[in-house]
Amino acid sequence: MLKANIAVLVSGGGTNLQALIDAERSGIITSGSIKLVVANNSKAYALERAKNAGIDTAIVLKSQLGSQEAFERELIRVLDEANTDLIVLAGFMSILSADFTNHYKDRIINVHPSLIPSFCGKGFYGLRVHEAALEYGVKVSGATVHFVNEIPDGGKIIMQKAVEIQEGDTPEVLQKRIMEQAEWKILPLSCEKICSLIVKEKN
Numbered sequence: 001m002l003k004a005n006i007a008v009l010v011s012g013g014g015t016n017l018q019a020l021i022d023a024e025r026s027g028i029i030t031s032g033s034i035k036l037v038v039a040n041n042s043k044a045y046a047l048e049r050a051k052n053a054g055i056d057t058a059i060v061l062k063s064q065l066g067s068q069e070a071f072e073r074e075l076i077r078v079l080d081e082a083n084t085d086l087i088v089l090a091g092f093m094s095i096l097s098a099d100f101t102n103h104y105k106d107r108i109i110n111v112h113p114s115l116i117p118s119f120c121g122k123g124f125y126g127l128r129v130h131e132a133a134l135e136y137g138v139k140v141s142g143a144t145v146h147f148v149n150e151i152p153d154g155g156k157i158i159m160q161k162a163v164e165i166q167e168g169d170t171p172e173v174l175q176k177r178i179m180e181q182a183e184w185k186i187l188p189l190s191c192e193k194i195c196s197l198i199v200k201e202k203n
Contacts, residue, residue: 002202004032004085004195009075009092010039014046015179016090016111016187021053023188032195036082038075040094056082062094072100079104085198088191089148093125098150108148108155109194111187113178115160116144120153130171130178139165141174143182145190158193159186 006029008017017037023029037050038058050057058078062071071094079087089110101108112120112129119132119141133141142162147155161182165174 002199003030004198004202005035005083006032006086006088006191006195007036007038007079007082007084008034008046008050008088008090010037010044010046010090011041011093012044012046012091014044014049014090016183017046018049019184020088020090020188020191021049021055023191028188029192029195031192031199032086036079036084038078040071040092046090068097069099072097076100076103086191086194087148088187090187095122095152096148096150101149106147107198109145109158109190110148110153110155111183111190112144112146112153113141113175113183114144115140115142115162116146116153116157120144122152124153127171127175130174133165134169134171134174141165141178143178143186145186158190161186 010017020034024034034055036056038060039047040060042059047057060074060078065071065074087104087108114120114129119129140162142160144157145159146157149155163178163181
């Protein structure tokens with residue numbers, strides 16, 4: 001069966017990567033296969049998760065390449081060499097330029113830990129998102145999977161899932177609940193949705 005080749009871009013622990021690996025194993029993702037994990041941090045634990053799952057890895061470091069242009073050129077080379085059909089940003093801590101996102105138009109997706117358009121855009125990542133949601137006093141937060149363009153969190157929404165905020169939530173507690181109840185569910189489902197469209201186009 002023809003499958004879309006998925007590359008996952010990571011920077012840290014790789015919990016979203018693990019959710020994708022588990023989803024492929026359990027048959028939630030059937031139209032795509034994770035072929036490559038690329039990290040922009042040589043110490044990212046996500047690389048260990050990939051190795052444990054038998055997935056090829058690559059490390060591309062901006063510090064060694066000297067500029068954003070050179071970094072993105074090398075990323076494109078590595079991704080194209082792997083015949084990548086879909087790129088998933090899973091906690092990837094690097095803003096990508098219009099040159100890069102246009103090269104893979106409608107082929108890059110990201111999961112963001114809020115209900116876009118709330119608490120998103122430049123500077124909103126990691127715990128900052130949940131701190132802002134709690135400070136504002138919203139009663140519902142969640143996660144959004146969206147296409148990636150040159151505007152941080154600015155691409156078209158693919159899927160969203162709401163998560164209720166509970167009395168006494170800390171940013172850390174809320175982050176964990178949103179991961180478990182929303183991110184780890186809608187990221188694999190979105191992946192399958194886009195991969196099945198890619199496979200249809202290929203046929």
